[in-house]
Amino acid sequence: xxxxxxxxxxxxxxxxxxxxxxxxxxxxxxxxxxxxxxxxxxxxxxxxxxxxxxxxxxxxxxxxxxxxxxxxxxxxxxxxxxxxxxxxxxxxxxxxxxxxxxxxxxxxxxxxxxxxxxxxxxxxxxxxxxxxxxxxxxxxxxxxxxxxxxxxxxxxxxxxxxxxxxxxxxxxxxxxxxxxxx
Numbered sequence: 001x002x003x004x005x006x007x008x009x010x011x012x013x014x015x016x017x018x019x020x021x022x023x024x025x026x027x028x029x030x031x032x033x034x035x036x037x038x039x040x041x042x043x044x045x046x047x048x049x050x051x052x053x054x055x056x057x058x059x060x061x062x063x064x065x066x067x068x069x070x071x072x073x074x075x076x077x078x079x080x081x082x083x084x085x086x087x088x089x090x091x092x093x094x095x096x097x098x099x100x101x102x103x104x105x106x107x108x109x110x111x112x113x114x115x116x117x118x119x120x121x122x123x124x125x126x127x128x129x130x131x132x133x134x135x136x137x138x139x140x141x142x143x144x145x146x147x148x149x150x151x152x153x154x155x156x157x158x159x160x161x162x163x164x165x166x167x168x169x170x171x172x173x174x175x176x177x178x179x180x181x182x
Contacts, residue, residue: 020174021074024086027166028067031093034159035060041152050138051114052103056156059096063089067167083171090167093160100157107142107151 038057041047049057070077070085077085106113138144144152 020082020086020170021071023166023170023173024067024074024089025071027089027163027170028064028071030159030166031060031064031067031163034156035064038152038156047144047152048138050142052099052106052153053138056096056099056103056153059092059099059160063092063096063163066092079174082174086167086171086174090164090171093163093167097157097160097164100153100160103153104151104157107153 035057038049038053038060042049066085066089070082070089074082102111103113105111150158
């Protein structure tokens, strides 16, 4: 005996919508694991983030709450709102990908980074010299960790790009889900 669920075609809107939600959830989990890894490398690994590292984290601080809301409210949101949420998340992580690629280029000395962390320097007073050991300034062009020839900024660029593609595919799969998924 078969049920209506077994008779539904594989390409039904409900199944596509579930794949969209699954992909959005996977993007969220990947992003959460990435930012937790960044914090772990700082807290437990002793790596000190530079200015560009901290800026790259902003994509996670802004994008993950957006993705969490979209995934949690998936069945309550109208389809256009779901798609807009996914596209906003993809836009935020596209910016994060850009920042990570930019930082990777700075590390590889392909272009100059921000003057605050790349060594062109600013004037310093004698009062500043009294507290010189109080704050550690990490140059953005110094590689603190590398694995298989890829720096942490390089891995962040790859992961952020994967998140962007995943969210775009989720939005594409959700585009025809309409009222059948609510």
